[in-house]
Amino acid sequence: MSKKSILDSNKNYNNWFDSSYYHILYDNRDYNEAKEFVKTILNHLKLKKNSKILDAACGKGRHSIEIEKFGYNVTGIDLSKNSIREAKKNENKNLNFLIHDISIPMDEKYDAVFNLFTSFGYHDKKKDLDVLNAIEMNLKNNGIGIIDFFNIKKVKNELVENEIIIKKNIKFNITRKANKDFVYKNIKFEDNHRKFNYNESVNALSLKEFEEYFSKTNLEILEVFGDYNLKEFKATVSPRLIILFQKKIK
């Protein structure tokens, strides 16, 4: 990715993901859960050994690291410089990480593109489509994609509006709101006599909205799951919305 496009991408990027406080607050982001899900999904997909897989918005690479262990060639991309710096500590000849905006196509084509743990919908709806189009361009014909998103109905039903979490002696004051367009989180805290105030906003996308997005692309939805054990998706109860899709041959 060129210096200019990194600068353009960074203008709209949410610095919260790049802040060390994000990682303090979510230090419990589960490596074991990532490991188990990777095992389940790879078992389901049965990709050929040495397939090339792109982990789009990989964070610190918890899924990429596990995927590579199954004998695949993995590239992880994310806009968070600090997360990529951490991820790079695990690099080897089949596992690489780079700073890249997932809405901009890569120079290479992949057998599969994964977008895991709510790493979609952080921008406006036009950019959501750019991300899907970039995923399409990143895939070989018949290539497989996965988007693992939250289940908006469940998130709204169970929204905790105010929460205080204390981590490393920092008191994080979290406020959450949801409307028809967004799920919004505000995180306020003080550290070393400095006040911090971050926002995180995710588009409130239901399966229907994803279906509308997909209808504008050359990607076809194959299966929809509701949790990390790949159980059937049920809008009222499923914790996740996991969409498995394929790039059609034109």
Ligand SMILES: C[S@@+](CC[C@H](N)C(=O)[O-])C[C@H]1O[C@@H](n2cnc3c(N)ncnc32)[C@H](O)[C@@H]1O
């Ligand atoms: C909830 S985190 C999940 C990270 C990782 N998939 C995991 O499960 O640990 C969402 C990630 O999306 C990344 N992200 C958001 N918008 C992005 C973009 N346009 N390009 C690349 N990464 C992006 C953030 O930096 C953050 O690491």
